[in-house]
Amino acid sequence: MRGVKWSVLVGLWLFTSLLAGCGGQSAEPAIVTTPLQIDMIIKQKDSEYWNTVKLGAEVAAKEFNVKLNFRGPDRETDIEGQIKLMEASIQAGPDAIILAAGDYMALAKITDQAIGIPVITMDAEVASARPVAFIGANNYASGQLAAERLSTLTGPEAEIxxxxxxxxxxxxxxxxxxxxxxxxxxxxxxxxxxxxxxxDQELAYRQAAAMLEKHPGLDAIVALSGEGGLGVGRAVREAGLVPKVKIVTFDSPPAVMEMLQEGTVQATVIQNPFSNGYLAVKQAVEYIQGLEVPDRTDTGTKLIDLNNMMWPENQKQLFPFVR
Structure with missing residues (x-):
C-alpha cells in the first residue's frame, strides 16, 4: 500500500465516504417542502480542511432540504472580515447561522446581536451565550495527544x-x-x-526555518494545524534535518500524509471535518424544528502514524464520514 500514490487513495476513500454519508443515515428532522435558509460562516473559504467541512455540510443540506450559504474570508487571520460576514448574515435573517469563530473574544459582540436567530458553533467556540450547540473536536485533549507522542519521540530531555x-x-x-x-x-x-x-503555509515555513537556524539543538517542532505542518515539514526537509528533527502536526491533507509516508512527519492528530459540517447543518435543522440537540458534540480525534494509518478504523477518520 505504501507504493500507492496518496492522492489516489484520497479520491477513492473520500468517494466511498461520501456515499456512506449520503445513504447510511436515518434523518430525525422532518424534510420540509420550503427550503430552510442556513448560513455557514467559517474561518477561511478555501483550504483542504474547510473544503471537507463544506462537503459534509452540502450532503446534509441536500438531505434535509436546506439552502446553504457557505461564506468565509480569504484568510483565517481576517477576523474583521468574518465579523462583517456575521453582520450581513444577521441583517439577512436566515433560519440559522453556523459559525466557526476565528477569534473567541472578537466574534462575541456580533454573535450576541443574533437575536431570534439560532446560532450553532462548529470547530471553534465563541465567548457568547447565544449559541445553542457546539460541534467539533475536544481541542485540549487533542493538544495532550500531540504532546504525549512528542515526548515519546524526543524523550524526557529535549528542545521543542x-x-x-x-x-x-x-x-x-x-x-x-x-x-x-x-x-x-x-x-x-x-x-x-x-x-x-x-x-499560512508559507509563513509557517519561514518561521520554522528561522527556528532551526536560531536553535540548532532543536529536537522537534509541533505544528498545531495542517497548513502549519506543511510549512514546518518543508523547512525541516530543506534543512536536511529529516529525521533528526521530529514533527508532530494536525489534520490530514494529502501532502501531510505523503510527508508521513516518507518519514518527514512522525505523527498527525486528525479531526473529522466532514462530520463537523454534516452534523452542524443537521443539528441546526433539528433545533429549528423544535427537536432537542446536545449542547456539545465531540466528533473525535485520533493520532495517526505510519504504523496505524492503514488500519480500517483509522481510514474511516482519515477520510471522514458521518457515522
Missing part, C-alpha cells in the same frame, strides 16, 4: 519549537494549553519558541 495558527482562536488556544500542560510533567523538555502562522 511550536507553530500554532491564529492567536485568539479558541481551538488554537485549547490545543496549545493541552500541549503545554502535558509537557509540563517533563522538566527536561524546554519550549524554545512559539510562533503563530495564521494558518
Amino acid at each position: 519549537g511550536i507553530v500554532n495558527f491564529v492567536k485568539g482562536a479558541r481551538n488554537a488556544d485549547q490545543r496549545l494549553e493541552g500541549l503545554l500542560d502535558y509537557l509540563a510533567r517533563y522538566p527536561g523538555i524546554s519550549i524554545m519558541e512559539t510562533a503563530y502562522c495564521g494558518a
Whole structure:
C-alpha cells in the first residue's frame, strides 16, 4: 500500500465516504417542502480542511432540504472580515447561522446581536451565550495527544519549537494549553519558541526555518494545524534535518500524509471535518424544528502514524464520514 500514490487513495476513500454519508443515515428532522435558509460562516473559504467541512455540510443540506450559504474570508487571520460576514448574515435573517469563530473574544459582540436567530458553533467556540450547540473536536485533549507522542519521540530531555495558527482562536488556544500542560510533567523538555502562522503555509515555513537556524539543538517542532505542518515539514526537509528533527502536526491533507509516508512527519492528530459540517447543518435543522440537540458534540480525534494509518478504523477518520 505504501507504493500507492496518496492522492489516489484520497479520491477513492473520500468517494466511498461520501456515499456512506449520503445513504447510511436515518434523518430525525422532518424534510420540509420550503427550503430552510442556513448560513455557514467559517474561518477561511478555501483550504483542504474547510473544503471537507463544506462537503459534509452540502450532503446534509441536500438531505434535509436546506439552502446553504457557505461564506468565509480569504484568510483565517481576517477576523474583521468574518465579523462583517456575521453582520450581513444577521441583517439577512436566515433560519440559522453556523459559525466557526476565528477569534473567541472578537466574534462575541456580533454573535450576541443574533437575536431570534439560532446560532450553532462548529470547530471553534465563541465567548457568547447565544449559541445553542457546539460541534467539533475536544481541542485540549487533542493538544495532550500531540504532546504525549512528542515526548515519546524526543524523550524526557529535549528542545521543542511550536507553530500554532491564529492567536485568539479558541481551538488554537485549547490545543496549545493541552500541549503545554502535558509537557509540563517533563522538566527536561524546554519550549524554545512559539510562533503563530495564521494558518499560512508559507509563513509557517519561514518561521520554522528561522527556528532551526536560531536553535540548532532543536529536537522537534509541533505544528498545531495542517497548513502549519506543511510549512514546518518543508523547512525541516530543506534543512536536511529529516529525521533528526521530529514533527508532530494536525489534520490530514494529502501532502501531510505523503510527508508521513516518507518519514518527514512522525505523527498527525486528525479531526473529522466532514462530520463537523454534516452534523452542524443537521443539528441546526433539528433545533429549528423544535427537536432537542446536545449542547456539545465531540466528533473525535485520533493520532495517526505510519504504523496505524492503514488500519480500517483509522481510514474511516482519515477520510471522514458521518457515522
